[in-house]
Amino acid sequence: MRLDSYRETWLHRTNPSVKLLVMIGVFFVVLFLHNPNVLINLSVGLLLLFFLYTGYPMKYLVLFFLPFFVIFVSTASSMTFFGQGTTTWVRWGLVHITKESFFRGMHLGFRALSFALLGLIFSLTTRPVYLFYSLMQQLKVKPKYAYSFLAGVRLIPMMIEEFQTVQNALKVRGADGGGIVNKMKRYAVPLLSQSIRRAQRIAVAMEAKRFSDAKNRTFYYQIGVSRYDVIFFVWMIGLIGLSYYMATVFPYFPVTDVR
Secondary structure (H helix, E strand, C coil): CCCCCCCCCCCCCCCHHHHHHHHHHHHHHHHCCCCHHHHHHHHHHHHHHHHHHCCCCHHHHHHHHHHHHHHHHHHHHHHHHHCCCCCEEEEECCEEEEHHHHHHHHHHHHHHHHHHHHHHHHHHCCCHHHHHHHHHHCCCCCHHHHHHHHHHHHHHHHHHHHHHHHHHHHHHHCCCCCCHHHHHHHHHHHHHHHHHHHHHHHHHHHHHCCCCCCCCCCCCCCCCCCHHHHHHHHHHHHHHHHHHHHHHHCCCCCCCCCC
């Protein structure tokens, strides 16, 4: 199965603007949350949402998740092994594990994991084209800004192809040696000149098509609000409420604030 082949779920049908606003709200909730029990429950809920409803094969989801799991382990372990505290559990050379450093390590690790899962869920279930169309229609972003960002995203593969072309041309001519400064000059001049020409052509074309005029503009894709947006909003609110409830009834650690 190819990477671009996935099963469309209700998360894919959720309005991108609604999804973005709700996830920003959850981001700030996690940012100002200092109870490790709540963070663990919230991370588990986001993990289930990631594996069950992003629609990609399990092997790809594991590959996507693996780097962020490494970040979780490294963040939690570094704070645990080299943190500060008064109640010492283990001291061995530079390693000093205390009760306080352990709880802070778990707190930072699960916070980083929650941020990573929010970003993965949004990026894997949101098409960039629909996102920009939704920003224009629901959040009233001016078309000239939205289409400019969309054009920039579309230009990235072209820039990569041009970089490879310049690289191959320099290798054929035997001019790929030298120091870092000389290499930067050889690559920067042709790439920048091509980018300036392409940007000028895009700007003229957008001006000719009156992209600066936001009035009476029609859109190829009509993005609306549906029941999936309500489901997503209720899911996230319910997840936060359930995380608090479970942390109160069945706490993992006897700590409610690690500050």
